[in-house]
Amino acid sequence: MMVQGMEINKDLVAASATPLVLAILAEGDSYGYAILRRVSELSGGRLEWSDGMLYPVLHRLERLGYIVGEWQKSDTGRRRKYYRITKQGKDQLAAERRQWQAVDDALRNVWSLLAAQPVLIPLSRGI
Amino acid sequence: MTADADVLEQQIAEWRRFVARGRAITVADVEELEGHLRDQVEALTGTGLAVDEAFLVAVKRIGSLDALSREFAREHSARLWRQLVLGGEDGDVRSSRTEPMVAVILAVAAAVAIKLPAAFGLDFAGKSGDFYARNLAFFVLPFLIGYLSWKRSLGAAGLVRRLVPLAVAAVLVNLYPFRLHGHTLYLTAIHLPIALWLVVGLGYVGLAWRGSAERMNFIRFSGELFIYYVLIALGGGVLSLFTVGMFQAIGVQAEWFIQRWLMPCGAAGAVLIGAWLVEVKQSVIENMAPVLTRIFTPLFTLVLLVFLGTMIWTGHGVDIQREVLIGFDLLLVVVLGLLLYAVSARDPFAPPGLFDTLQLILVVSALVVDGVALAAIGARISEFGFTPNRTAALGENLILLVNLGWSAWLYLRFMRGRARFVDLERWQTSYLPIYAFWALLVAILFPLVFKFV
Numbered sequence: 001m002m003v004q005g006m007e008i009n010k011d012l013v014a015a016s017a018t019p020l021v022l023a024i025l026a027e028g029d030s031y032g033y034a035i036l037r038r039v040s041e042l043s044g045g046r047l048e049w050s051d052g053m054l055y056p057v058l059h060r061l062e063r064l065g066y067i068v069g070e071w072q073k074s075d076t077g078r079r080r081k082y083y084r085i086t087k088q089g090k091d092q093l094a095a096e097r098r099q100w101q102a103v104d105d106a107l108r109n110v111w112s113l114l115a116a117q118p119v120l121i122p123l124s125r126g127i
Numbered sequence: 128m129t130a131d132a133d134v135l136e137q138q139i140a141e142w143r144r145f146v147a148r149g150r151a152i153t154v155a156d157v158e159e160l161e162g163h164l165r166d167q168v169e170a171l172t173g174t175g176l177a178v179d180e181a182f183l184v185a186v187k188r189i190g191s192l193d194a195l196s197r198e199f200a201r202e203h204s205a206r207l208w209r210q211l212v213l214g215g216e217d218g219d220v221r222s223s224r225t226e227p228m229v230a231v232i233l234a235v236a237a238a239v240a241i242k243l244p245a246a247f248g249l250d251f252a253g254k255s256g257d258f259y260a261r262n263l264a265f266f267v268l269p270f271l272i273g274y275l276s277w278k279r280s281l282g283a284a285g286l287v288r289r290l291v292p293l294a295v296a297a298v299l300v301n302l303y304p305f306r307l308h309g310h311t312l313y314l315t316a317i318h319l320p321i322a323l324w325l326v327v328g329l330g331y332v333g334l335a336w337r338g339s340a341e342r343m344n345f346i347r348f349s350g351e352l353f354i355y356y357v358l359i360a361l362g363g364g365v366l367s368l369f370t371v372g373m374f375q376a377i378g379v380q381a382e383w384f385i386q387r388w389l390m391p392c393g394a395a396g397a398v399l400i401g402a403w404l405v406e407v408k409q410s411v412i413e414n415m416a417p418v419l420t421r422i423f424t425p426l427f428t429l430v431l432l433v434f435l436g437t438m439i440w441t442g443h444g445v446d447i448q449r450e451v452l453i454g455f456d457l458l459l460v461v462v463l464g465l466l467l468y469a470v471s472a473r474d475p476f477a478p479p480g481l482f483d484t485l486q487l488i489l490v491v492s493a494l495v496v497d498g499v500a501l502a503a504i505g506a507r508i509s510e511f512g513f514t515p516n517r518t519a520a521l522g523e524n525l526i527l528l529v530n531l532g533w534s535a536w537l538y539l540r541f542m543r544g545r546a547r548f549v550d551l552e553r554w555q556t557s558y559l560p561i562y563a564f565w566a567l568l569v570a571i572l573f574p575l576v577f578k579f580v
Contacts, residue, residue, distance in 0.1 A: 031162070032159060032162070032163050033162070033163045033166035033167065034166075050188065050189070050190035051163060051167070051185075051188045051189045051190060052160060052163075052189040052190040052195040053190055053195070055156065055159060055160065055163075059156075062476065063476075063549070065547060065549075069476070078162060078165065079158065079162065080162050081155075081158075081159050081162070
């Protein structure tokens, strides 16, 4: 997956793809293009995936049974594949959420420790 | 504006063709991506871009086609089987010229190997017929394992590791004091190749014997090899007929050549050629096997239903002859084969359809027919005791019955939306070791238990 603007690490983007997609679908059924828009919106444009890469992710989640895809006619008459989160997907989302929470907590703790010791922050090198 | 729209349609059509070339991307995937492309173009023209500019931006944002097919291929490894998209990445693609050469050389080697014992006076006919019944598998399997190991770059160590079970089996079988033309000899002759074939399976899937997808690939490989083998055999039959006929016209007997040379050498070599064809021409059979399944599933269902109906109407029970049990085993094998092929070729995400109903009816009617036969045979066995043949056939029947019974249950759940199709696939692949185990049991343990009768 490609990231534009602020370079967010590839692995980080890949790792966050599952919880993001599941969470967006937990808000309501959606399709590929709209999901991408929502990702961009939620991240303030900092997290932008190369569009085509979303679909293999969606298919993987579908295979794992976390989401279900269904072709439907949209208002414009075009066929669109809408995805819906399943019970299993919701469980997975909850699990992912706990994991990310733990990572986030750990990072927050270490950030605040670093803030208490300003000497260690590399920014001071410039002075 | 309409001119713009025309241009856009043209460009999208061209893009579609281009994307569809990515081998792991199916028509449905392209449609989904196309919908995305159109949404993007719409949004971009909404912000003031011209249509052609919007198209370019939208295409660019979908990402490079190579990267895209690779992602799709990774996700859909079953499609990978059709067209090895990732082949180039691993750097183990053999050049198109060496591969046919290797296949032909190995086929010739297998053909020579099968005639080699003749140089020492061991022929198919006469007393030494026993020799071929014991050893038939060992003339062909090593070459097949060699080919697949070469194909997958397993190296010498990998090859040797796969040949060890063969060597062990060869020693055992030749040490066994079988009675000439005894029952256990023939049981071993039939079951040993089946058991060893699963060793080839190990060679085929490389080290990844555990994964369900790899096992499914192995099942596909076996089925397709079988189809190719039958096709080659039919061609060989036609060739033999012409050879005999033409030489007869000039007053020369050619039967000895067909019987002594063409048939044994062809039968051995065809396995290698078949394996090579499966590897190279995967997409051809990929289309053939599902078609065969579609033709024969309704026909077999019909025959079974009519058979059941007739049995009830006339009140005739199953007449237990010697070969009846084997016949019903074969019936179950055929039904299982149809089921396996339908499973392997089916899109696991497609909702249940008419064909699934048919498949379920087929499996259930086969179960009922077999149940009737089994009841009759059970009575006979309790009356006359266990012989090696009866025990082997009964065991196989039970193994297949359990498989099909549970398959029918899973199918029913799937049709009602309570299970995913993947569950059925997984059940089939995790059942494979049971066949291997039973085949080994019959081939190696039965002769000991039944004292080589």
